[in-house]
Amino acid sequence: MKSNKFLLEILAIVLVLSVIPALVRQQYILHVIMLAMIFGIVASNWNLAIGYGGMFHLAQVPFFAAGGYSTAILSVHMGLSPLIGILVGGVAAVILSLIIGIPALRVRGIYLVFLTFAFHFIMLSLVLYFVDITGGDMGLILEPIRIGATNIDMFNPVVTYYTALSLFVLSLVFIKTIIDSKIGLALVSLRDSEVYAVSRGINPYKIKLVTFVLSSFLAGVCGAFYVHYLRVVTPALFDWSFLITFLASIVIGGVGTLYGPLLGAFILTFLMESLRFLEMFRNIVFGLLMILILIFMPKGLIMLANRAQSIFSSRQNSAGIVDEEN
Amino acid sequence: MSQKKKPILVAEGVSKFFGRMAAVKDLSFQVFEEEIYGIAGPNGAGKTTLFNIISHVLPVDNGQIMFKDKYIHKLSLDSIFRLGLARTFQIPALFKSLTVRQNVQVGATFGDPEKGVKMDKRDMENLIDETLDFTGLSAKRDIIAEELALMDRKLLMMASALVTKPMVLMLDEPIAGLGKVDSDQVMELIRNINKQGVTVLLIEHIMEALMGLSERVMIMHHGEKICEGKPDKVAKDESVIEAYLGEEYIRHKNQ
Numbered sequence: 001m002k003s004n005k006f007l008l009e010i011l012a013i014v015l016v017l018s019v020i021p022a023l024v025r026q027q028y029i030l031h032v033i034m035l036a037m038i039f040g041i042v043a044s045n046w047n048l049a050i051g052y053g054g055m056f057h058l059a060q061v062p063f064f065a066a067g068g069y070s071t072a073i074l075s076v077h078m079g080l081s082p083l084i085g086i087l088v089g090g091v092a093a094v095i096l097s098l099i100i101g102i103p104a105l106r107v108r109g110i111y112l113v114f115l116t117f118a119f120h121f122i123m124l125s126l127v128l129y130f131v132d133i134t135g136g137d138m139g140l141i142l143e144p145i146r147i148g149a150t151n152i153d154m155f156n157p158v159v160t161y162y163t164a165l166s167l168f169v170l171s172l173v174f175i176k177t178i179i180d181s182k183i184g185l186a187l188v189s190l191r192d193s194e195v196y197a198v199s200r201g202i203n204p205y206k207i208k209l210v211t212f213v214l215s216s217f218l219a220g221v222c223g224a225f226y227v228h229y230l231r232v233v234t235p236a237l238f239d240w241s242f243l244i245t246f247l248a249s250i251v252i253g254g255v256g257t258l259y260g261p262l263l264g265a266f267i268l269t270f271l272m273e274s275l276r277f278l279e280m281f282r283n284i285v286f287g288l289l290m291i292l293i294l295i296f297m298p299k300g301l302i303m304l305a306n307r308a309q310s311i312f313s314s315r316q317n318s319a320g321i322v323d324e325e326n
Numbered sequence: 327m328s329q330k331k332k333p334i335l336v337a338e339g340v341s342k343f344f345g346r347m348a349a350v351k352d353l354s355f356q357v358f359e360e361e362i363y364g365i366a367g368p369n370g371a372g373k374t375t376l377f378n379i380i381s382h383v384l385p386v387d388n389g390q391i392m393f394k395d396k397y398i399h400k401l402s403l404d405s406i407f408r409l410g411l412a413r414t415f416q417i418p419a420l421f422k423s424l425t426v427r428q429n430v431q432v433g434a435t436f437g438d439p440e441k442g443v444k445m446d447k448r449d450m451e452n453l454i455d456e457t458l459d460f461t462g463l464s465a466k467r468d469i470i471a472e473e474l475a476l477m478d479r480k481l482l483m484m485a486s487a488l489v490t491k492p493m494v495l496m497l498d499e500p501i502a503g504l505g506k507v508d509s510d511q512v513m514e515l516i517r518n519i520n521k522q523g524v525t526v527l528l529i530e531h532i533m534e535a536l537m538g539l540s541e542r543v544m545i546m547h548h549g550e551k552i553c554e555g556k557p558d559k560v561a562k563d564e565s566v567i568e569a570y571l572g573e574e575y576i577r578h579k580n581q
């Protein structure tokens with residue numbers, strides 16, 4: 001029953017998102033949707049740790065940046081192809097997550113925030129220091145990839161769009177699988193009551209580390225994808241605006257929900273684009289939006305969709321229980 | 327029942343300090359296989375702290391704890407549980423966003439009911455269903471745990487332990503706060519648990535319940551054991567009456 005429902009939801013999402021390029025001719029709109037998908041993936045993987053596991057950390061931007069820089073460095077210095085480069089980005093993020101996670105997840109609460117925060121700056125400093133490799137302030141420019149004699153641009157807009165869509169669907173299935181697994185059960189238990197969860201046999205360190213590592217992979221993949229898409233990597237990859245975008249996507253869409261962060265990312269990315277004229281004040285608007293949602297709708301905007309759905313389905317059967325999972 | 331008198335849980339000179347205060351002080355006792363061992367004492371006597379150091383919610387400062395011929399005081403809370411030593415909490419704990427059934431599933435999944443042998447999915451589901459039946463929670467299986475009343479929270483906390491087929495179950499005030507009907511039901515449940523061969527350590531404030539259920543009782547005061555023995559003997563002990571039972575219990579008895 002449940003997995004059927006999920007299958008239908010995935011199909012609906014794929015259907016809608018894959019016909020869009022045929023209907024919408026403006027390149028710009030496709031660009032924004034694609035960014036929304038990529039940011040949504042990063043946010044919803046972060047949400048695994050924050051929302052489902054209740055472990056707040058600030059390593060998601062470093063994961064994203066690790067993916068971006070590793071793929072850029074390898075493709076500029078060694079001519080790595082984008083498709084392999086994207087995978088390499090994920091692997092780089094996983095390695096980083098192990099380096100951060102093994103020591104940092106032994107501490108809890110606010111210390112985890114501080115430690116991951118420190119890591120952000122350590123990484124940024126390293127990037128700025130090793131100018132020969134990273135290009136320092138100026139960053140690196142990625143040339144279109146040559147395959148054979150021809151000069152094929154592997155990332156033409158259509159290919160790019162559908163690559164992002166594939167990652168988007170992959171991420172959804174990935175997260176849903178984790179949530180429904182033993183790890184998901186353990187994560188929610190730890191979030192609800194850590195001592196009780198451990199007293200029922202859960203090894204908290206193991207579960208947190210596994211989740212941390214799992215949730216880094218697609219963030220790295222997306223960082224790599226993003227860099228290939230822009231064809232440039234600069235220290236701007238460490239910019240606060242990424243942190244704010246990912247976090248606000250989770251909060252506005254719905255903390256600890258499957259679709260919330262994705263919805264949040266779409267809303268935010270479109271707002272971000274349409275509020276460009278506000279410049280600096282844009283972040284104020286996002287901040288206010290987050291506060292309003294936290295006060296009036298702590299479960300996020302996705303609750304509206306759930307409520308609508310439960311009203312709809314309660315007409316058919318009288319069991320109007322709101323599905324907490326989505 | 328405890329003819330064999332084989333100890334399953336042994337504490338040797340255990341202490342726990344909070345700052346300079348000894349919440350548990352040089353305490354030794356043995357619990358035998360398949361008995362119900364009651365623990366009582368005034369508020370702040372150190373009963374809950376004793377459970378906390380046995381289960382390793384808190385590290386023990388001095389002394390040793392042995393479970394089934396194995397020292398466990400250096401093991402972690404989760405591994406002690408997987409060995410078959412389970413506990414409940416005085417303030418009911420629960421996984422509030424999970425259903426009643428999922429709460430029990432957590433124990434079944436991480437508690438190693440078959441002791442090292444991996445269970446297949448069907449067997450585990452059956453085990454969960456049996457446990458829900460046994461604790462009287464079947465009808466509420468799909469309710470989100472947050473919505474449960476006190477009685478059901480207490481039952482659920484026991485169910486998530488029982489589902490792992492523990493050898494020893496430590497209950498911290500399972501009856502306190504319940505009305506007469508619910509109290510009787512929980513007492514009956516504790517008897518049934520014990521009948522299945524589970525050794526029970528029972529902390530309880532309600533003296534009739536404790537004295538009625540336990541084969542032996544230990545009375546604690548200021549972190550120390552002041553008396554131990556059969557309930558009727560302990561109830562008559564001078565130091566116990568002075569320290570704890572006091573007039574209230576005697577008044578109660580004479581009613």
Ligand SMILES: Nc1ncnc2c1ncn2[C@@H]1O[C@H](COP(=O)(O)OP(=O)(O)O)[C@@H](O)[C@H]1O
Pocket residue numbers: 344349367368369370371372373374375376
């Ligand atoms: N985590 C703790 N930190 C500091 N003091 C504690 C802690 N837990 C218990 N205590 C103190 O230890 C003493 C024993 O408490 P407790 O074991 O809860 O008693 P009981 O369960 O017998 O009522 C009390 O004085 C209590 O205040």
Ligand SMILES: [Mg+2]
Pocket residue numbers: 373374375416
């Ligand atoms: Mg207590």
